[in-house]
Amino acid sequence: MKKQIPVKKGELYTLEIHSLSHNGEGIGRYQGFTVFVPQAVPGDTVEVEIISTKKTYARGLITRIIVSSPNRTPAVCRVSSDCGGCQLQHFNYQAQLNAKQQLVKDALARVGGLQNITVAPVLGMSDPWHYRNKASFPLGGQTGRVKIGFYQPRTHKIIDIDYCHIQHPLINKSLTIIKKLIDNSQIEPYQEINHCGVLRHLIIRIAPGTEEILVALVVNKDIGSPLRQLATAISQEIPEVKGVVLNINEKQTNVIMGNQEITLIGRNYIIDNLLGKSFLISAKSFYQINAVQTPVLYRQAIEKANLQGNEILVDAYCGTGTIGLMLAEQAKQVIGIELIPAAVQDARRNAELNNINNAEFHVGRAEQVIPELISKGLKPDLIVVDPPRKGCDPALLSAIIAAGIFRVVYISCNPATLARDMSILVDNGYQIAGDVQPVDMFGHSSHVECVVRIQRRNCL
Secondary structure, three states, X not given: OOOOOOXXXXXXXXXXXXXXXXXXXXXEEEOOEEEEEOOOOOOOEEEEEEEEEOOOEEEEEEXXXXXXOOOEOOOOOOOOOOOOOOOOOOXXXXXXXXXXXXXXXXXXXXXXXXXXXXXXXOEOOOOOOOOEOEEEEEEEEEOOEEEEEEEOOXXXXXXXXXXXXXXXXXXXXXXXXXXXXXXXXXXXXXXXOOOEOOEEEEEEEEEOOOOEEEEEEEEOOOOOHHHHHHHHHHHHHOOXXXXXXXXXXXXXXXXXXXXXXXXXXXXXXXXXXXXXXXXXXXXXXOOOOEOOOHHHXXXXXXXXXXXXXXOEEXXXXXXXXXXXXXXXXXXXXXXXXXXXXXXXXXXXXXXXXXXXXXXXXXEOOHHHHHHXXXXXXXXXXXXXXXXXXXXXXXXXXXXXXXXXXXXXXXXXXXXXXXXXXXHHHHOOOEEEOOOEEEEOXXXXXXOOEEEEEEEEHHHO
């Protein structure tokens, strides 16, 4: 017999919130049925209106807080409940860290089936504000009255902002100035609904170690001199700007950036200093977002790699080479692999910039390049993986297992796919060495980064 759903759309129910979901929503139960509630935190008792139902869960919006959790705190930002930039400003920061630790534990147990794994307390920030070094703002509104901000969750409605409490102060300063310059330029903002207009996104990147700024104007089409005049005005008004680039994206798509880029002013990159090394950051470069916590994350990876100086290290998903180059001075050889040619070019430039001669970088998929290199005699001792949220490609895990690589240092931004991939390795002769170490790279959001060392059983 089909199980009846005990809640109905449009009706009100009282729920006790007992935990957080992976996307930062409170979780309550009504007659054992799961209900997800945005803006609710564990310890709340809330009245909610059900807005949607599925076979196994429902979603509801708070109509009244009956009992407020002791961990509920006033949000700093006036649009935090509407903006999709961060989900947990109303949740005490230490309680956020505790909840993220539990999210990792739950993922390991439920997704990976991994028991008796120690998850260390999350390494948090002493001041969890103004940490982001990159902002991608969608544009909308009207000519001369542009809206710049973030999308409201589950919509493409732009929440207009003038200041973001998790962005670097130089990003906020730049946003205020550039917004006025765009209004004065009379350049038409992009209209997603009918794929017309010009300015689609404003991207601002900061190099926290040098305070250099790179601005990218993402446009639907290049309209010539008005955009160049805007770029000139930006560079004149903001002395920290070292370059303004034009990125052309003519497609009707949710992908932010297109493939064509033109440098309008200065250079198409900025240079940051991180843990004693210098790195080039271009508009499309992958670079850790949190200026304060990136050294914390990388020190954990360095510690778990435990290099002795004679190892051959493979850096899969190497991006612009940051983690591999951090480890290069402790290794015999570093081999980076990355699918995006421009990122590999940046990685090679970063190696030259830091006078690192024992690192080489290859364009391609790690699961294909590694077997090719092994067939030519390569014998890696360690592989570092820092994949996107979808986790490692199954073929890469198969390549690691087939090659018998002794140690894996896994840097993850998604506990669920980390748990899945760890389970595959454990089922094929590996085990976790030491703790899983979460690091809070995204304060006031539901995301958490983890670092874990995984090693072949006969090597422990």
